[in-house]
Amino acid sequence: xxxxxxxxxxxxxxxxxxxxxxxxxxxxxxxxxxxxxxxxxxxxxxxxxxxxxxxxxxxxxxxxxxxxxxxxxxxxxxxxxxxxxxxxxxxxxxxxxxxxxxxxxxxxxxxxxxxxxxx
Numbered sequence: 605x606x607x608x609x610x611x612x613x614x615x616x617x618x619x620x621x622x623x624x625x626x627x628x629x630x631x632x633x634x635x636x637x638x639x640x641x642x643x644x645x646x647x648x649x650x651x652x653x654x655x656x657x658x659x660x661x662x663x664x665x666x667x668x669x670x671x672x673x674x675x676x677x678x679x680x681x682x683x684x685x686x687x688x689x690x691x692x693x694x695x696x697x698x699x700x701x702x703x704x705x706x707x708x709x710x711x712x713x714x715x716x717x718x719x720x721x722x723x
Contacts, residue, residue: 606661607670609654612707616651619677619700620644622684629687636690643697650704659711669707676700 607615623644630637660666679696683689 606667607674609659609661612661612670612673613651613654615673615677616647616654616704619680619697620647620651622680623647623697626684626693636694639694640697643694643701646701647704650701650708653708654711657711663710665710666707669703669710673700673703673707676703 623640627637627640627644630640661670676696676699680693680700683693683696686693
């Protein structure tokens with residue numbers, strides 16, 4: 605059974621929280637901190653886009669991508685609190701972000717990414 609729209613948005617939010625919690629253990633400005641902060645910002649951006657639109661969650665492609673997200677999230681959980689696995693964590697989070705981007709494109713909100721936000 606596919607995950608729902610709200611479950612997807614919450615999953616992204618959970619990863620944002622994990623990243624931001626991990627940032628508190630690093631020195632601001634060091635390369636890993638900057639990378640993780642950028643990945644968190646990307647997820648916030650995509651999450652906001654997904655919140656603003658309704659979309660279908662039952663397609664085969666959506667199910668495959670969200671299954672991949674859930675698997676990558678499990679990998680993130682196994683490494684995020686281990687300071688000796690920061691590089692692996694960053695790679696897993698980058699993979700997660702890439703999959704979220706594919707979902708955004710799939711559900712048709714990619715055009716929204718190019719529109720001004722009103723600022």
